[in-house]
Amino acid sequence: MNAIANFDGAEILNTFVSLSVAIVLGTAIGAERQYRQRTAGLRTNALVALGASAFVDLGMRLMGNQGATQVLAYVASGVGFLGAGVIIKEGMNIRGLNTAATIWCSAVMGAFAGADRPAEAVLLTAFVLAGNTFLRPLVHWIERAPIDESATEAVYEVRVAASETRRDAIRDQIIELLEVASYPIQDIAEHEREDDVEIVATLATSSVTSQQLDAVVDSLATLDGVSHATWSSRTSD
Incomplete structure (x- = not known):
């Protein structure tokens, strides 16, 4: 009840x-x-x-x-x-x-x-x-709105496809060119592929100037033993 x-x-x-x-x-x-x-x-x-x-x-x-x-x-x-x-x-x-x-x-x-x-x-x-x-x-x-890379916070990577015989020299060139451009490297890794080696340099900075990275990539693309060079960005965690 x-x-x-x-x-x-x-x-x-x-x-x-x-x-x-x-x-x-x-x-x-x-x-x-x-x-x-x-x-x-x-x-x-x-x-x-x-x-x-x-x-x-x-x-x-x-x-x-x-x-x-x-x-x-x-x-x-x-x-x-x-x-x-x-x-x-x-x-x-x-x-x-x-x-x-x-x-x-x-x-x-x-x-x-x-x-x-x-x-x-x-x-x-x-x-x-x-x-x-x-x-x-x-x-x-x-x-x-147009994206201003210098105002964004992201993870930036420089990727270079290098020949097996020139991998060490090209790796050193990547580090040197990025340091000259005031972009210190947080990590650098190598990925074996069928015909070459992909070297991936992750930048320590979270903002960049696209023109500067374009210039670095253009310089890397002219090196002996480099078949392709580019840079990319992705959202940081």
Whole structure:
């Protein structure tokens, strides 16, 4: 008979309001994701918000503010695993980070609703929608801006294809030319290939001037025993 004894109309109404706020606002966040054709769309964000609200509301019903605080820790970690599921790595590209962050924010919004903070839940929803909508033009502008190599932080490598008989001399020339250009070498490795040896020099610096590296590569390409010389960059960890 505990179910009847624990029946409290006021508490049930309070839970109804909390869950309603959570699912309505979660639907608003999810609708924007659904419109963008993201992996986690309307239903996912609405259910994440609803679940977080229900957990926090239950914690408050059972143990008050202390219970809600304890539940919040588990909600945060649980949603972290859920967000990791929408992150996809394809080669060097990673997709889904923004969607995972949106799910995380939906959970926080639901927690606000479950903790009887509907105004804060509405405010957070507005910020999430603003971040996913109004920041897009800024992202596009930054992505299309010309890249200044001297301002980037990346890993730079000089690659030289050398003949087997000239590998040591060419290796010394690579080190010398890069030191003259003030680009110290962090690591240098050799990879045996069918017809030659590829010497890869990884620079210690995280920013370069493309013209200087082009000049170094051009000088290396003229050396006796060098069939190809180039340089490349990749995102640092």
